[in-house]
Amino acid sequence: MKRKNGRIDMALAILFAGLSLGFVAWMAASPGFFDWAFARHQNQLSWYIRPLxxxxxxxxxxxxxxxxxxxxxxxxxxxxLWFPVPDAAGEQVKAFLQMEKEYLLGPWTPGKILVTLLVPASLAALAAALWKRSLWLGISVLIFIAVSKLLWSVAFGGEAGLSILLPAAVGLGLCILCIVIGFRRLEKRKKKTL
Structure with a gap:
Protein backbone atom coordinates (compact mmCIF):
# COMPACT_ATOMS: atom_id res chain seq x y z
CA MET A 1 0.00 0.00 0.00
CA LYS A 2 2.83 2.41 0.89
CA ARG A 3 4.54 1.69 -2.44
CA LYS A 4 1.29 2.41 -4.34
CA ASN A 5 0.80 5.68 -2.47
CA GLY A 6 4.41 6.61 -3.29
CA ARG A 7 3.81 5.99 -6.99
CA ILE A 8 0.61 8.05 -6.96
CA ASP A 9 2.40 10.86 -5.12
CA MET A 10 5.23 10.84 -7.68
CA ALA A 11 2.82 10.71 -10.63
CA LEU A 12 0.92 13.72 -9.28
CA ALA A 13 4.22 15.52 -8.64
CA ILE A 14 5.24 14.97 -12.27
CA LEU A 15 1.82 16.20 -13.43
CA PHE A 16 2.05 19.42 -11.39
CA ALA A 17 5.69 19.97 -12.38
CA GLY A 18 4.61 19.65 -16.02
CA LEU A 19 1.70 22.03 -15.50
CA SER A 20 4.06 24.55 -13.87
CA LEU A 21 6.53 24.32 -16.75
CA GLY A 22 3.64 24.63 -19.21
CA PHE A 23 2.36 27.73 -17.45
CA VAL A 24 5.81 29.36 -17.51
CA ALA A 25 6.24 28.42 -21.19
CA TRP A 26 2.81 29.86 -22.04
CA MET A 27 3.70 33.11 -20.24
CA ALA A 28 6.99 33.28 -22.17
CA ALA A 29 5.52 32.42 -25.58
CA SER A 30 2.32 34.48 -25.47
CA PRO A 31 2.77 38.24 -25.03
CA GLY A 32 -1.02 38.70 -24.90
CA PHE A 33 -1.40 36.21 -22.06
CA PHE A 34 1.65 37.66 -20.30
CA ASP A 35 0.16 41.19 -20.38
CA TRP A 36 -3.29 39.89 -19.36
CA ALA A 37 -1.75 38.06 -16.37
CA PHE A 38 0.25 41.09 -15.24
CA ALA A 39 -2.83 43.32 -15.49
CA ARG A 40 -4.56 41.00 -13.02
CA HIS A 41 -1.44 40.89 -10.85
CA GLN A 42 -1.93 44.61 -10.17
CA ASN A 43 -4.57 43.46 -7.68
CA GLN A 44 -2.62 43.51 -4.44
CA LEU A 45 -4.71 40.68 -2.99
CA SER A 46 -2.52 38.40 -5.11
CA TRP A 47 0.54 39.97 -3.46
CA TYR A 48 -0.79 39.10 0.00
CA ILE A 49 -1.87 35.57 -0.86
CA ARG A 50 1.34 34.48 -2.61
CA PRO A 51 3.57 34.24 0.48
CA LEU A 52 0.88 32.18 2.23
CA LEU A 81 -4.48 35.17 -12.25
CA TRP A 82 -7.02 34.54 -9.53
CA PHE A 83 -8.10 38.11 -8.89
CA PRO A 84 -9.77 40.61 -11.22
CA VAL A 85 -7.95 43.63 -12.58
CA PRO A 86 -8.35 46.31 -9.92
CA ASP A 87 -10.39 49.43 -10.68
CA ALA A 88 -7.34 51.48 -9.74
CA ALA A 89 -3.78 50.48 -8.94
CA GLY A 90 -1.27 52.67 -7.15
CA GLU A 91 1.57 54.22 -9.11
CA GLN A 92 4.14 52.29 -7.04
CA VAL A 93 2.37 49.01 -7.84
CA LYS A 94 2.29 49.81 -11.56
CA ALA A 95 5.95 50.88 -11.54
CA PHE A 96 7.03 47.74 -9.69
CA LEU A 97 5.14 45.41 -12.01
CA GLN A 98 6.50 47.24 -15.04
CA MET A 99 10.00 46.64 -13.67
CA GLU A 100 9.21 42.95 -13.17
CA LYS A 101 7.90 42.68 -16.74
CA GLU A 102 11.00 44.37 -18.14
CA TYR A 103 13.19 42.11 -16.01
CA LEU A 104 11.48 38.98 -17.30
CA LEU A 105 11.39 40.12 -20.93
CA GLY A 106 14.90 41.60 -21.00
CA PRO A 107 18.09 39.81 -22.04
CA TRP A 108 19.09 36.85 -19.87
CA THR A 109 22.70 37.40 -18.83
CA PRO A 110 24.63 34.83 -16.76
CA GLY A 111 24.27 37.06 -13.68
CA LYS A 112 20.52 37.38 -14.17
CA ILE A 113 20.20 33.62 -14.58
CA LEU A 114 22.13 33.04 -11.32
CA VAL A 115 19.99 35.54 -9.42
CA THR A 116 16.80 33.99 -10.82
CA LEU A 117 17.99 30.48 -9.90
CA LEU A 118 17.94 31.61 -6.26
CA VAL A 119 14.15 31.19 -6.36
CA PRO A 120 14.05 27.42 -7.03
CA ALA A 121 17.23 26.92 -4.97
CA SER A 122 15.73 28.63 -1.92
CA LEU A 123 12.47 26.69 -2.30
CA ALA A 124 14.47 23.47 -2.52
CA ALA A 125 16.39 24.45 0.64
CA LEU A 126 13.11 25.19 2.42
CA ALA A 127 11.65 21.84 1.36
CA ALA A 128 14.83 20.01 2.41
CA ALA A 129 14.85 21.68 5.83
CA LEU A 130 11.27 20.67 6.59
CA TRP A 131 11.70 17.25 4.97
CA LYS A 132 14.46 16.70 7.53
CA ARG A 133 12.16 18.12 10.26
CA SER A 134 14.46 21.08 10.99
CA LEU A 135 12.06 23.82 12.07
CA TRP A 136 14.67 26.48 12.78
CA LEU A 137 16.53 25.89 9.55
CA GLY A 138 13.20 26.11 7.71
CA ILE A 139 12.37 29.42 9.41
CA SER A 140 15.85 30.71 8.58
CA VAL A 141 15.29 29.86 4.91
CA LEU A 142 11.86 31.55 5.00
CA ILE A 143 13.46 34.72 6.35
CA PHE A 144 16.18 34.48 3.69
CA ILE A 145 13.50 34.19 0.98
CA ALA A 146 11.59 37.24 2.25
CA VAL A 147 14.69 39.39 2.71
CA SER A 148 16.10 38.33 -0.67
CA LYS A 149 12.83 39.20 -2.42
CA LEU A 150 12.77 42.60 -0.75
CA LEU A 151 16.43 43.32 -1.57
CA TRP A 152 15.92 42.23 -5.19
CA SER A 153 12.78 44.37 -5.43
CA VAL A 154 14.54 47.49 -4.15
CA ALA A 155 17.74 46.83 -6.16
CA PHE A 156 15.84 46.49 -9.44
CA GLY A 157 12.72 48.56 -8.70
CA GLY A 158 14.07 51.38 -6.56
CA GLU A 159 11.42 53.07 -4.47
CA ALA A 160 8.67 51.10 -6.25
CA GLY A 161 10.28 47.94 -4.85
CA LEU A 162 9.23 49.03 -1.38
CA SER A 163 5.62 48.40 -2.42
CA ILE A 164 6.12 44.73 -1.56
CA LEU A 165 7.33 45.46 1.99
CA LEU A 166 3.95 45.18 3.72
CA PRO A 167 2.72 42.08 1.83
CA ALA A 168 6.11 40.40 2.38
CA ALA A 169 6.20 41.25 6.11
CA VAL A 170 2.59 40.14 6.70
CA GLY A 171 3.16 36.96 4.71
CA LEU A 172 6.41 36.14 6.50
CA GLY A 173 4.87 36.71 9.93
CA LEU A 174 1.82 34.54 9.19
CA CYS A 175 3.97 31.82 7.61
CA ILE A 176 6.32 31.62 10.58
CA LEU A 177 3.43 31.59 13.06
CA CYS A 178 1.50 28.87 11.20
CA ILE A 179 4.59 26.75 10.58
CA VAL A 180 5.72 26.88 14.22
CA ILE A 181 2.23 25.98 15.46
CA GLY A 182 1.79 23.27 12.82
CA PHE A 183 5.25 21.83 13.37
CA ARG A 184 4.72 21.55 17.14
CA ARG A 185 1.32 19.89 16.68
CA LEU A 186 2.66 17.41 14.13
CA GLU A 187 5.63 16.58 16.35
CA LYS A 188 3.32 16.03 19.37
CA ARG A 189 1.07 13.80 17.29
CA LYS A 190 4.11 11.84 16.09
CA LYS A 191 5.33 11.31 19.66
CA LYS A 192 1.89 10.07 20.75
CA THR A 193 1.85 7.42 18.03
CA LEU A 194 5.33 6.09 18.96
Missing amino acids: FLIPFCLAAYKRSWAGIFATVFFLLTSM
Missing part, protein backbone atom coordinates in the same frame (compact mmCIF):
# COMPACT_ATOMS: atom_id res chain seq x y z
CA PHE A 53 1.47 29.36 -0.26
CA LEU A 54 4.65 28.66 1.67
CA ILE A 55 2.49 27.23 4.48
CA PRO A 56 1.10 24.27 2.47
CA PHE A 57 4.49 23.99 0.75
CA CYS A 58 6.14 23.50 4.15
CA LEU A 59 3.43 21.08 5.28
CA ALA A 60 3.92 19.02 2.13
CA ALA A 61 7.67 18.96 2.70
CA TYR A 62 7.17 17.92 6.34
CA LYS A 63 4.84 15.12 5.20
CA ARG A 64 7.36 14.25 2.45
CA SER A 65 4.82 14.65 -0.33
CA TRP A 66 6.33 15.49 -3.70
CA ALA A 67 2.83 15.99 -5.08
CA GLY A 68 2.02 18.51 -2.36
CA ILE A 69 5.23 20.43 -3.01
CA PHE A 70 4.74 20.64 -6.78
CA ALA A 71 0.99 21.32 -6.53
CA THR A 72 1.74 24.24 -4.23
CA VAL A 73 4.32 25.61 -6.69
CA PHE A 74 1.75 25.38 -9.50
CA PHE A 75 -0.91 27.19 -7.47
CA LEU A 76 1.64 29.81 -6.36
CA LEU A 77 2.60 30.50 -9.98
CA THR A 78 -1.00 30.77 -11.17
CA SER A 79 -2.27 32.80 -8.18
CA MET A 80 -1.49 36.03 -10.03
